[in-house]
Amino acid sequence: MKHKYSSFxxxxxxxxxxxxxxVKAGELTVYTSLEEDDAxxxxxxxxxxxxxxKVNMLRLSTGDLGARMLAEKSNPQHDIxxxxxxxxxxxxxxxxxxxxxKPAGIDKxxxxxxxPGNKWFATTGYFAAFCVNTEVLAQKNLxxxxxxxxxxxxxxxxxxxxxxxxxxxxxxxxxSSLLQMMGEEDGWKFLHDLDKNxxxxxxxxxxxxxxxxxxxxxxxxxxxxxxxxxxxxxxxxKLVIPSEGAGYEMExxxxxxxxxxxxxxxxxxxxxxxxxxxxxxxxRAAMSVVPGAVQTQKARDxxxxxxxxxxxxxxxxxxxxxxxxxxxxxxKAEIER
Numbered sequence: 001m002k003h004k005y006s007s008f009x010x011x012x013x014x015x016x017x018x019x020x021x022x023v024k025a026g027e028l029t030v031y032t033s034l035e036e037d038d039a040x041x042x043x044x045x046x047x048x049x050x051x052x053x054k055v056n057m058l059r060l061s062t063g064d065l066g067a068r069m070l071a072e073k074s075n076p077q078h079d080i081x082x083x084x085x086x087x088x089x090x091x092x093x094x095x096x097x098x099x100x101x102k103p104a105g106i107d108k109x110x111x112x113x114x115x116p117g118n119k120w121f122a123t124t125g126y127f128a129a130f131c132v133n134t135e136v137l138a139q140k141n142l143x144x145x146x147x148x149x150x151x152x153x154x155x156x157x158x159x160x161x162x163x164x165x166x167x168x169x170x171x172x173x174x175x176s177s178l179l180q181m182m183g184e185e186d187g188w189k190f191l192h193d194l195d196k197n198x199x200x201x202x203x204x205x206x207x208x209x210x211x212x213x214x215x216x217x218x219x220x221x222x223x224x225x226x227x228x229x230x231x232x233x234x235x236x237x238k239l240v241i242p243s244e245g246a247g248y249e250m251e252x253x254x255x256x257x258x259x260x261x262x263x264x265x266x267x268x269x270x271x272x273x274x275x276x277x278x279x280x281x282x283x284r285a286a287m288s289v290v291p292g293a294v295q296t297q298k299a300r301d302x303x304x305x306x307x308x309x310x311x312x313x314x315x316x317x318x319x320x321x322x323x324x325x326x327x328x329x330x331x332k333a334e335i336e337r
Contacts, residue, residue, distance in 0.1 A: 029079055030057050033061060034083035046268065049271060062170075065081075070094075079255070079261055087172070101255045113289045119255075121253060123272050123289065124290075128174050128242065129239055130242065132212070132240050136159070140159070146242070148178065148190070156197045160197050160219050161198070161216075162198065163222070164201040165327075166331065168204060173320070178191065179327065181245060205226075282295060
């Protein structure tokens with residue numbers, strides 16, 4: 001049975017440092033998988049509101065952050081988990097490390113995006129998309145892909161790059177969505193066929209787009225907003241949302257029950273749901289559930305639809321979470337290089 005947070009379309013409001021353990025009042029340590037440049041913008045805005053709170057940030061890829069938290073479970077080193085994939089957060093081993101908290105403003109967030117036990121809440125999300133280098137296509141006389149199926153064309157051999165799902169949340173949502181939409185038998189066959197054209201699997205979800213935009217590959221399977229930012233910076237990128245539907249993930253945050261500074265940690269979590277934060281999400285995320293997040297003109301110019309729910313595949317997050325270890329182990333055994 002799907003958890004209620006996997007059925008979100010009717011209510012979703014769309015838009016598109018140093019590390020140390022926290023032991024002192026006025027100081028927090030947050031773990032995150034948000035893109036580092038986005039996280040820094042958010043932290044700078046928070047510092048203007050709460051200048052007396054020093055925030056130390058550790059940023060790791062989605063999978064690596066989970067491994068870090070589990071390794072530190074007997075002695076957690078952070079106060080907050082911030083902007084992490086919901087399919088990771090619902091792991092029972094992680095959930096028991098979290099404390100229930102209802103931040104100010106949570107009543108304005110649709111309950112589909114809030115843990116029933118108030119251990120996490122979503123603010124933003126991201127979805128899969130291709131970054132296609134139009135100059136490389138022209139140089140190599142390659143067709144413009146419009147779907148995952150198109151990428152099986154032998155002309156793309158060695159010209160594709162995608163995230164490693166064992167370390168990247170973006171990589172996992174890509175293969176999870178393909179397995180869900182195709183069924184496992186056909187889905188695994190597709191992934192093996194896709195591998196024949198794959199030039200590289202890389203640890204980061206954004207790197208496929210960043211390497212593609214400088215001409216190292218023709219097509220980078222990445223996430224939408226890094227494509228938007230690449231186009232805005234003038235790179236020869238076309239953003240393609242696969243016609244089969246784009247897999248997506250919600251980014252959620254929660255309070256560690258081991259935090260030594262829960263007063264300031266709660267202030268940080270409260271700020272994540274403010275209108276000021278929402279305005280930043282509108283500028284830096286493909287989608288947000290926080291009031292005040294408005295899709296930017298550059299996102300529309302890059303090709304994001306006004307209602308991105310129309311291009312998303314309706315993910316079963318419960319399936320993604322409960323099958324993750326099995327799926328990743330199978331992928332590593334059969335496909336990883």
